[in-house]
Amino acid sequence: MTSLPAMHEVLAAVLGIRDGSLRVLLWQRALAPDAGRWSLPGGRLASDEDVETSVRRQLAEKVDVREVAHVEQLSVFSDPHRTPGPRTIATAFLGLVPSDADPELPPDTAWHEIDALPATAFDHAGIVDSARERLRAKLSYTNLGFAIAPAAFTISALRDHYVAALGHPVSATNLQRVLTRRDLLEPTGDTEPPGRAGGRPAALFRFTDRTLRVTDAFAVLRPPAPGGAERRSGGPADAVLP
Template identity: 40%
Template structure:
């Protein structure tokens, strides 16, 4: 039997989208934050977000907010999780759908240009965040760290040609720990995610390292929901 709708029993419910846009800056995992200029939490930092319009889906809302709030024309956004604690927003009962993206620092640095309402904040030195956004960031970071060993997500932060040292640097920044160099390189090669290009890096002061690329069979793998 379908329960009849009773406005008194089911008060208005708002739906928002919040974006967790992460990168690595100065060897630290960082997230894009926006300064709030209105209540609630006026003056606090928060994830870029906004309400879902009546005539749009979640994915469309996420892309619109990405452009309007973060100044980015488009990116692959993975739906992360929904957060609906009744007290998470003082205005009314609001459920937020969080989306996640791992982006090159150059893309986010370009979005910051000329904007004083956006910052890239290291996860290990976050300011006090509005709403439950600190918990959302923590959830995204844990999801990312958990995916590193079974999905080649780290390549989103690397150029098409990269050294094993650069690949290890990315993993260490995400995990927040130092990794054993021989063991890491052996694991990456055994996974079959990368292959040598036969090229060497240039311009270095030391012996040039071999450049690697992503195995073509992995094209698109690890960039979407899992």
Template identity: 70%
Template sequence: MNDNSGGLAMHEVLAAVLQVRDGQLQVLLWQRGIEPDAGRWALPGGRLGNSEDVQTSVLRQLAEKVDVREVAHVEQIEVFSAPDRMPQERTVVTAFLGLVPCVADPALPGDTAWHPVTDALQESPRTAFDHGLIVRRARDRLRAKLSYTNLGFALAPPEFTVSSLRELYAVALGHRVSATNLQRVLARRGVLVPTGGTAAPGPSGGRPAALYRFAERGMRITDPFAVLRPPESQHSPEGAVHLADPRAAP
């Protein structure tokens, strides 16, 4: 435990950068080369500069340290200030959620890699300090905001079929999603816009699927009372998406 009585705490920024890759929700981590926690995997970030705000700092450090410039959305999720969160010098961290579209493939240094969020939350690989907790909070924030905002734009490519968008939502939410229900919900909220184009037919042929895009490439609240829930039981329709009003009685 650190002893910083009478001194000032350091302030750092960290980003849990998430992306749907290879059919999984993944988080960007780098492997620490020095103590404390040498060999463990950490979130990218660093100390806050004297002349910058926290969001400017985290974007700068993502670009400089891990070459992530294609962040479609970034938002502050929480401040972590437990006195013993770092073993040497007391450090307060402002944590961010960052989202990278599924089509982006940023160049990464040799000590940096994408890891499935589920693995990071199970300490495989072992994460540094309280970074596993930050990853969990970032994942939970993403899942919550997919329910009542248009935040899916930050995970999706510029154009997509409803089926491919369904796959992105299912991976991010961690449960089955019906393409029909998803299209109906997002269309009602004015989130999706048809491009007029179609996707190339698959190997089995069939009717070309219509292409869509998000109406906006910035986050907005679309339904403040909606909640996307997984199927409630084995009797629920295959791939169901349940929308509930949290104001209603259970």
């Protein structure tokens, strides 16, 4: 049995915290198949490109790639029936945009809440789920928080970013303890302007390193156990954030 060679595309699941929720960048398809549905940015792999060169080129058509703080290969999606027509294999990437970045978007492109996705094309909703799980995992054992947080932040604001990304409650005090123990945070020396209620201005912090590195290979940022007690699996590297 003779089969035609599969086509190859690259896709980017670009995530960011917007208005307190984790969102993904999608563009609305104008042509069949799946016209009117929302799709991850990407396209065909050119004959003279590797996959990372291709995804960065195609991202540049939808978003200023200088605003993307981190890009990494996510997975290969090769189900023979993932798209109609000729078989198409997709290499998907995770991209992260800090919350203080505001890339200019074309009219057909917008941020969408991951927990309230519109009708998506093909298998793109599953790719978004994979991207979210990769982000959640890497927030546990790397310094990847730098790629979703603003350049400077209060601890409570950083906690809100982790809550949005992880999907469970996080203690600001314990988050600061864990990240400080890993030597990931440093004070900027500045404070946040006081609000209407007054009070002591909150100190501003930043990540010590904005390049990805593993900080605690076996750590897991776990939700609180029922009743508010800490939940542990026993290892010294566990990071529990009740």
